[in-house]
Amino acid sequence: MKYLVQKFGGTSLTSSQLRDQVAGKIIAAKEEGYAPVVVVSAMGREGDPYATDTLLKFIEGVNPEISPKELDNLMACGEIISGVTMVAILEKRGYKAVFLTGGQAGIVTDDCHTDAHIIEVNPKLIHRYAEEGIIVVVAGFQGQTRDGLVTTLGRGGSDTTAAALGVALNAEAIDIYTDVEGIMTADPRIVKNARTLDTITYNEICQLAHDGAKVIHPRAVEIAMQKNIPIRVKCTFSDAPGTLVASWTDNGTVEIKRDKVITGITHIPNVTQLEICTADFSDSEHPQLKIFKAMASAGISVDFINVHPDVVIFTIKDNVAQKAVKILEDMGFSPVVTPNCAKVSAVGAGMAGVPGVMASIMEALAAENIRILQTADSHSTIWCLVRQEEMEKAIRSLHNYFHLGD
Numbered sequence: 001m002k003y004l005v006q007k008f009g010g011t012s013l014t015s016s017q018l019r020d021q022v023a024g025k026i027i028a029a030k031e032e033g034y035a036p037v038v039v040v041s042a043m044g045r046e047g048d049p050y051a052t053d054t055l056l057k058f059i060e061g062v063n064p065e066i067s068p069k070e071l072d073n074l075m076a077c078g079e080i081i082s083g084v085t086m087v088a089i090l091e092k093r094g095y096k097a098v099f100l101t102g103g104q105a106g107i108v109t110d111d112c113h114t115d116a117h118i119i120e121v122n123p124k125l126i127h128r129y130a131e132e133g134i135i136v137v138v139a140g141f142q143g144q145t146r147d148g149l150v151t152t153l154g155r156g157g158s159d160t161t162a163a164a165l166g167v168a169l170n171a172e173a174i175d176i177y178t179d180v181e182g183i184m185t186a187d188p189r190i191v192k193n194a195r196t197l198d199t200i201t202y203n204e205i206c207q208l209a210h211d212g213a214k215v216i217h218p219r220a221v222e223i224a225m226q227k228n229i230p231i232r233v234k235c236t237f238s239d240a241p242g243t244l245v246a247s248w249t250d251n252g253t254v255e256i257k258r259d260k261v262i263t264g265i266t267h268i269p270n271v272t273q274l275e276i277c278t279a280d281f282s283d284s285e286h287p288q289l290k291i292f293k294a295m296a297s298a299g300i301s302v303d304f305i306n307v308h309p310d311v312v313i314f315t316i317k318d319n320v321a322q323k324a325v326k327i328l329e330d331m332g333f334s335p336v337v338t339p340n341c342a343k344v345s346a347v348g349a350g351m352a353g354v355p356g357v358m359a360s361i362m363e364a365l366a367a368e369n370i371r372i373l374q375t376a377d378s379h380s381t382i383w384c385l386v387r388q389e390e391m392e393k394a395i396r397s398l399h400n401y402f403h404l405g406d
Helices: 014-031 054-062 067-090 124-131 157-168 202-210 218-225 287-297 316-332 355-367 388-401
Strands: 003-008 035-040 097-100 107-109 117-120 135-139 140-145 148-154 173-178 232-233 244-246 264-277 303-307 309-319 336-347 372-378 381-387
Touching: 003 014, 003 097, 003 157, 003 202, 003 381, 014 067, 035 067, 035 124, 035 157, 067 097, 067 135, 067 140, 067 148, 097 124, 097 303, 107 157, 107 287, 117 157, 117 388, 124 309, 135 157, 140 157, 157 173, 157 218, 173 218, 202 218, 202 264, 202 336, 264 316, 264 388, 287 309, 303 388, 309 316, 316 336, 336 388, 355 381, 355 388
Parallel strands: 003 035, 003 173, 035 135, 097 135, 107 140, 173 232
Antiparallel strands: 107 117, 140 148, 232 244, 264 309, 264 336, 303 309, 336 381, 372 381
């Protein structure tokens, strides 16, 4: 059985015209000899009647203290509506189709309601329908505990559903359909000559996604990478080939090569830098440990971490900065607070082992008089913290310096 997993996001399903286009892509895959397994998100975004955010806003007006378990029951409804609607369209066009919830499709999760993780996939029901020539449509973003309770997979959960099914079915590919042409070298709203990448490695797209790019969820990429299932990021509204996410296959037929050390520039705005001097706490046992345990206990996620003998530096989201500062002050620390910052990331598998990449980044930013507040790096990413008012200028400067629009 030659499976192809096709995932369609909410913006691809907002109108009857768009849903017909989606059906056309499913039928085309069927006619090409694939057994399509279609994963759908809820239709539209907040304000649209069946969007998940619309449902959440509705229930918050009834009772903002509703339990996560009941929230999952509600949030699963949007994908069910999408899936049944898509089956109706396909059957109207003469194709046999069936809808399965996440649980019916064999997606078993832990019991962390509203942000569950998949622990196994048993696609036996998908196999049964596919062997009968029936197109299977699966609700994304949801699964089921071993006790039969409905769970949802958190933001980007439909991507995760598609990747998990792609691996479980050993699919030929996982096609992620969005409202853009593919993975771009930078945000086109900021960089006018940003272009669509033909190919990108799993590691690069994971880094781009973690650092602000919103085209695909990094958890989905990490799952697909387990079996080297290629991911293709495509546009629902065109026939453009999109971006291939892959690495070496078992027979060596897919290889990502490029002559650029940097593949793309991405960003995360609205962060605050905290700098805490620990020198005055030398008699205290592990002041750095106390700082991070306090943040963890308060549910505050920290990022961009630099730990030195007498100084701890990290970033947090702007909206929790006041809470974090109060916690630190109550502990006796006097944090230096730099609000309204942005994390700008240069990502590229080609930078590993190449001398001078950091020097080039600093040269590009210095040419625009952009002050770097903090840096960090890995084998495929260099991160720079800048003032938010200089974020767009920094992105354009790096994009142009590394000729990513060429």
